[in-house]
Amino acid sequence: xxxGNSQIKPDAHGKVTGAALYAGDLTAERLGTxxxxxxxxxxxxxxxxxxxxxxVSAAEAVEGVLFVLTADDVPVNEYGLxxxxxxxxxxxxxxxxSIVPHDVSRWEADHLAVVVAESAEAxxxxxxxxxxxxxxxxxxxxxxxxxxxxxxxVHPEDEVASNAYAHLVIRKGDVDAAFAAADVIVEGTxxxxxxxxxxxxxxxGVAYTDGEGRVTVETAGQWTHEDQEQIAHALGVNADEVxxxxxxxxxxxxxxxxxxxxxxxxxxxKRLAELDDHRPVRMEWSREESIVGHHKRHRGRITTRWAAxxxxxxxxxxxxxxxxxxxxxxxxxxxxxxxxxxxxxxYEIENARVDSWAVYTNAVPGGAFRGFGxxxxxxxxxxxxxKLAAATGIDPVEIRRRNLLRxxxxxxxxxxMPAGVSLPQVVxxxxxxxxxxxxxxxxxxxxxxxxxxxxxxxxxRGRGFACTYKNVGFSFGFPERSEARLVLxxxxxxxxxxxxxxxxxxxxxxxxxxxxxxAAEATGLAFEDITATFSDTATSGDSGSASASRxxxxxxxxxxxxxxxxxxxxxxGARPAVGEFRYVPPPTEPLxxxxxxxxxxxxxxxxxxxxxxxxxLDTGHVVVHDVVCAIDVGRIINRAxxxxxxxxxxxxxHGYALSENLQVEEGRVLNPRLSGYLxxxxxxxxxxxxxxxxxxxxxxxxxxxRGMAEMPLMPYAPAVAAxxxxxxxxxxxxxxxxxxxxxxxxG
Amino acid sequence: MSTTNVGDSLGVVLTINGKRHMxxxxxxxxxxxxxxxxxxxxxxxxxxxxxxxxxxxxLVDGQxxxxxxxxxxQADETEITTIxxxxxxxxxxxxxxxxxxxxxxxxxFCTPGFLMSTVALLSENxxxxxxxxxxxxxxxxCRCTGYQSIVDGVxxxxxxxxxxxxxxx
Numbered sequence: 001x002x003x004g005n006s007q008i009k010p011d012a013h014g015k016v017t018g019a020a021l022y023a024g025d026l027t028a029e030r031l032g033t034x035x036x037x038x039x040x041x042x043x044x045x046x047x048x049x050x051x052x053x054x055x056v057s058a059a060e061a062v063e064g065v066l067f068v069l070t071a072d073d074v075p076v077n078e079y080g081l082x083x084x085x086x087x088x089x090x091x092x093x094x095x096x097x098s099i100v101p102h103d104v105s106r107w108e109a110d111h112l113a114v115v116v117a118e119s120a121e122a123x124x125x126x127x128x129x130x131x132x133x134x135x136x137x138x139x140x141x142x143x144x145x146x147x148x149x150x151x152x153x154v155h156p157e158d159e160v161a162s163n164a165y166a167h168l169v170i171r172k173g174d175v176d177a178a179f180a181a182a183d184v185i186v187e188g189t190x191x192x193x194x195x196x197x198x199x200x201x202x203x204x205g206v207a208y209t210d211g212e213g214r215v216t217v218e219t220a221g222q223w224t225h226e227d228q229e230q231i232a233h234a235l236g237v238n239a240d241e242v243x244x245x246x247x248x249x250x251x252x253x254x255x256x257x258x259x260x261x262x263x264x265x266x267x268x269x270k271r272l273a274e275l276d277d278h279r280p281v282r283m284e285w286s287r288e289e290s291i292v293g294h295h296k297r298h299r300g301r302i303t304t305r306w307a308a309x310x311x312x313x314x315x316x317x318x319x320x321x322x323x324x325x326x327x328x329x330x331x332x333x334x335x336x337x338x339x340x341x342x343x344x345x346x347y348e349i350e351n352a353r354v355d356s357w358a359v360y361t362n363a364v365p366g367g368a369f370r371g372f373g374x375x376x377x378x379x380x381x382x383x384x385x386x387k388l389a390a391a392t393g394i395d396p397v398e399i400r401r402r403n404l405l406r407x408x409x410x411x412x413x414x415x416x417m418p419a420g421v422s423l424p425q426v427v428x429x430x431x432x433x434x435x436x437x438x439x440x441x442x443x444x445x446x447x448x449x450x451x452x453x454x455x456x457x458x459x460x461r462g463r464g465f466a467c468t469y470k471n472v473g474f475s476f477g478f479p480e481r482s483e484a485r486l487v488l489x490x491x492x493x494x495x496x497x498x499x500x501x502x503x504x505x506x507x508x509x510x511x512x513x514x515x516x517x518x519a520a521e522a523t524g525l526a527f528e529d530i531t532a533t534f535s536d537t538a539t540s541g542d543s544g545s546a547s548a549s550r551x552x553x554x555x556x557x558x559x560x561x562x563x564x565x566x567x568x569x570x571x572x573g574a575r576p577a578v579g580e581f582r583y584v585p586p587p588t589e590p591l592x593x594x595x596x597x598x599x600x601x602x603x604x605x606x607x608x609x610x611x612x613x614x615x616x617l618d619t620g621h622v623v624v625h626d627v628v629c630a631i632d633v634g635r636i637i638n639r640a641x642x643x644x645x646x647x648x649x650x651x652x653x654h655g656y657a658l659s660e661n662l663q664v665e666e667g668r669v670l671n672p673r674l675s676g677y678l679x680x681x682x683x684x685x686x687x688x689x690x691x692x693x694x695x696x697x698x699x700x701x702x703x704x705x706r707g708m709a710e711m712p713l714m715p716y717a718p719a720v721a722a723x724x725x726x727x728x729x730x731x732x733x734x735x736x737x738x739x740x741x742x743x744x745x746x747g
Numbered sequence: 748m749s750t751t752n753v754g755d756s757l758g759v760v761l762t763i764n765g766k767r768h769m770x771x772x773x774x775x776x777x778x779x780x781x782x783x784x785x786x787x788x789x790x791x792x793x794x795x796x797x798x799x800x801x802x803x804x805x806l807v808d809g810q811x812x813x814x815x816x817x818x819x820x821q822a823d824e825t826e827i828t829t830i831x832x833x834x835x836x837x838x839x840x841x842x843x844x845x846x847x848x849x850x851x852x853x854x855x856f857c858t859p860g861f862l863m864s865t866v867a868l869l870s871e872n873x874x875x876x877x878x879x880x881x882x883x884x885x886x887x888x889c890r891c892t893g894y895q896s897i898v899d900g901v902x903x904x905x906x907x908x909x910x911x912x913x914x915x916x
Contacts, residue, residue: 016839017833018791508855675799682887689893
């Protein structure tokens, strides 16, 4: 039995000794090559402008510079995870075909050119010699500007008369009648902030042509085969002419799901091969380049009204939701789907009118980030639920019990919820661990600043509760799949060892450890008897992305299938016995454009959190004493890794709720450094985070596993807001709850 | 009077993990770049290059230092310890062993910095309590773990070190 323990990660030794190799650590010596070249990608530094001149001749004349790639050098000058709406390189001319006009910079970090040189210094000097002229276009700064009458269009080529796109609707029951019959109506307009991933390892990679003539990119990402597809598309070659390998990955959280260095490095490697230069070429982004140059959790605005009876039963929900997609879609249309389903909460609601839009602007693109629209939707929903509790005088946990989705409930899209709805048990477990029915503890003395004495005079204590749900996998009709190959070895009756080949990315969460544990369980072999090869498109089929709380679920099922195939071959006498399997989860549907009933998901995860905090009324300083996170994980594969996901997600949520404050004005990121964008340090975090794991099997999960890695991030911000209300009597509808914002609101 | 032009290299002697390196480096270059690029010890990681994240922490004459903020020429004639110098051959340092067992990391990118800060902490204060551990490690950022497992790892390290030194029966 290998499941459920805290198996040490096989990569642990390298990570505590410094031997683990991240993409930025690949030297010529380690790659077995003579020499290494350096590439620098040049951002346009233009928020919205048309390029009229681009001259790289002075750059190419810099000593040590080999060549400069421009739009003229990109065979198919477009890319994107869900839509090819972004040029690889912006330029006045482009030899490549593309749907999106290549001569307009729509974002300050659009790419203009790639300088390849003998040294990083020469590449930087070359970049400084690039000459360009620009015709300025009107900037669409934010959602308000984008929706204003007569606003300039960010993507006029789409031939849509508005910057708002990807409209989603829910039309259920009779909302007007519900509001007419209501005893209580609560409402709010919630302003949702950006969040930056701030993975500790910035974007980096190395590219070269491998022994079989494939353009090869070694990097850190979340989905090897999607990287391969996008590189191949831009290079105008078949996917099997491109190879993607992931080395150790220094965090991702959704922020490495889209392209950064991959395509431009591949272009450089392709040119080098044409020049018969066999040196690899490397690129590594600075922290500033990283924060300016990759997408964010979307900022947005949700305006919503809920109608309810005096005894706390929700009658109807009306909600209008906007996400700032920024300059390109990335995954905004998909993120919007999760906001759309979570904005009415994890509750039985018979009458709903919900409209959601993504909105193009000239700001940094919004995209994937742990929770994928769920944190934004959940913030509005749980603010509304806690306001409803306050308005009706019903305890926040009790009022939830009266409305929660449960087994057999009809969900917000008017179809029955997938089996395994464990939210009532999760809510009860959280309330019990938090001793919710016990009297609130007294304020503890806190000193807002080291120079101030600790006092309770102006300190108030409060508790807050929130819960939510999140889908597992991309779903909404996406053709999900995950492939595994498993080979059993041994000479006699019983296999004595196995090899597995899997593409799924270990971004730090420990997926590779969990895979091997599941392979051991599936074959009856010991953990140590499994040899694994990971994250190389040349050796593995497509596992899909390390995102959407999907990887253990999908790849676990693929491993189970491959083990069954291999055992069948073994019984038929094959030595070694090979099993290959492509897992396809139950089908899902995209949302109906008119709001007719659909089944967008096949499985969900459920979570509840309780927060206990103190706040200083004068300074707005907050100390979180205790967080309880109760989550149904279905089946624990590795306890330490599961707890690590909960604790890590809660602390990311703590930053999202309290300190992380990305400033984007007129299309410019104003604080692109960790000195100005404050992720929680050890001195900022709650005094304790307690994890309560439930194991109620998911009917279609491998071994009963549910997706779980995003869910704990989602209810934290509204639970903090509820605790602030409990402490002070003030609702804060906008976050992060920085000291300045709280002090102003409490003054 | 001698003058040095920007871009001229200077000779420095760095003793890194017990090995003397005689290097010619430009005065503008950071200690971290020289450790990573010239000496090839890439376990020292760069997360922000302006002294906030602590991933590049090394010991300079036993004191923790952010190698991204220190110039290599400032470290001339010092003894430097990096993450690669902690283990004794194949035998992990007790702090490495503790972090290994406590799942005190996820992606591992911040881990070398945390380990070097922990070495410095425990050399000054061999019996820190939980709040002292938090205070001493407050200069290192981790985005994955939420820190609780890191503090657990340091507590485990304290136990291992005490056992090794025979402080406990």
